[in-house]
Amino acid sequence: MVTRRALLAAMAAGWARPVLGAGAPRIAAIDWAMAETAMALGHPPQALAELVAFRRVAPLPPPGSTADLGLRGAPNLEALSLSAPGLILSSSYYAFAEPQLARIAPVFSRALYVPGEPPLPKVTELLAELAAALGIPEAAAPVLASAEAEFAALAGRVQDRRPCLLLEIGDARHVRIFGHDSLYGGALEKLGLENPWAEGTRFAFYAPVPIERLAAFPEARLILIGEVPPQAQRALDRGALWNGLLPVRRGNVRRLPGINAFGGLPSALRFARELVAALETT
Template sequence: MPRPKLHRRALLAGLIAAAGLPRAVPAAAPFPRRIACFDYALAETLLLLGVEPVAVMSAADWPTWTGEPPLPPGVADLGASQEPNLERLAAIRPDLILSTDYTAMVEPAAARIAPVERLSIYGAASDPLPRAREVTLALGDMLGLAHRAADAVAGVDAQMAALRDRLPPNPPPLLMVAFMDTRHARVFGRASLFGNAVEQIGLRNAYPGEVNPWGFATVGVEELAPFADAFLLSIDPAPADTWPTLARSPLWTELPFVREGRVRRLAPVLTFGAMSSAARCARLVTEALAEQAA
């Protein structure tokens, strides 16, 4: 059974009790500001709200997988997402810990250090981008930043609308992938963050197949052959030998979109990100389409 959500009133009551303050003055309790994150998408959302997390899981790997926004240099690294460094977390003394369904197994131990709030974007029985909007607004309310959260959501939607106006005429369907190795790739379907992002700016995702709760299917390179008219966009990073090996592979070089030069690599975008990642994805795709049209 999922643990019940810790709503703002309960969270504030816990903070007041921990501080030894009388319950008669809950309005005087501060909103949490020292926030640790067990999830990149939630850390990204905090940054969108102008709040720097004090600690993030696998902070050292953030530049590799995220690209932007940069993680502030003072953010502590809590180690691997499934095995957090609880001693470091306790030493940091956060006011609040943000978790997801994916990191639920560490919540009981983490809850002995600070209140835990679970906010899941993926696997929540809804498309990731609408869910990311909901999480952004929920975090804004929880942190006393409701107006800032509403402005952030409106700002991202405005960016997407502006990108839609910049698209070249008659753009091709998109095949969005991330290579796992030289023979296999994750291909992102409509129910992925990338699929949601390109659809919002008026583009069509070429992949119609079933995907997992994270929005992708793992396929062999040969399974990309049916999408002859697609424009393939490969999101970095890929293993170092991927592109040199593909360049020598008849299986790859004979694919129609490869022969006709409809392949572009994109800079890293957080695959399982939130609103900032969706906007970054849409911008990079728009730029790639403009280069292709030129």
């Protein structure tokens, strides 16, 4: 929570303001995928919602001078106003707040995560759209070219083409499984790897899925994304159900750090890097 006292202290100290290119507005970001994209274009937001949590999963570190706007679903409008944005970056997730945001500055918003639709093409197209909105259309092409080259290089490093089941552990008996309409699923396809989860999802992932259903994927590698709750990890370590799974018995389990599941192209690239590095370990 951003308090009024903290806001006034920040104003007294003076927030550092990066020097932007000619015509590029100061920006504030409510949506994290938008924030990542702006950072990739070389114009990080001066203010960002849920800044502390963002830093934990961000593929690119925000500047130390970035102001915190509070919750994404209920941004602190005073903090937002004090950050003096010329443009506010949002998404369809926060359409309910757009009338309030628009009273402070113009809002740039896109529907990036839509159930049943792959998000990676959308966040890729966002590069050019946001670059144009920022008045720096020339910035998008080199970022996109670099991303495509890195995806190709990472795909070339993959030796074992077995399917990868992408999941998060919720508790000792349930997981969330990420489908083809997830950012992770799109990055997996860029690497030339198969996601064996063919069922639909409710919003990028399907949950809760009982752990026993993982037995239907004996040849897949289990890719665990993010931290496993300590209590769940202890239960898994001694649980017959988990340890009886063929991929677990064969050592075909890989762990990745927490990655923004609803991020932009930078998060898709980070997932690809982390996955390839994990697959290269024995």
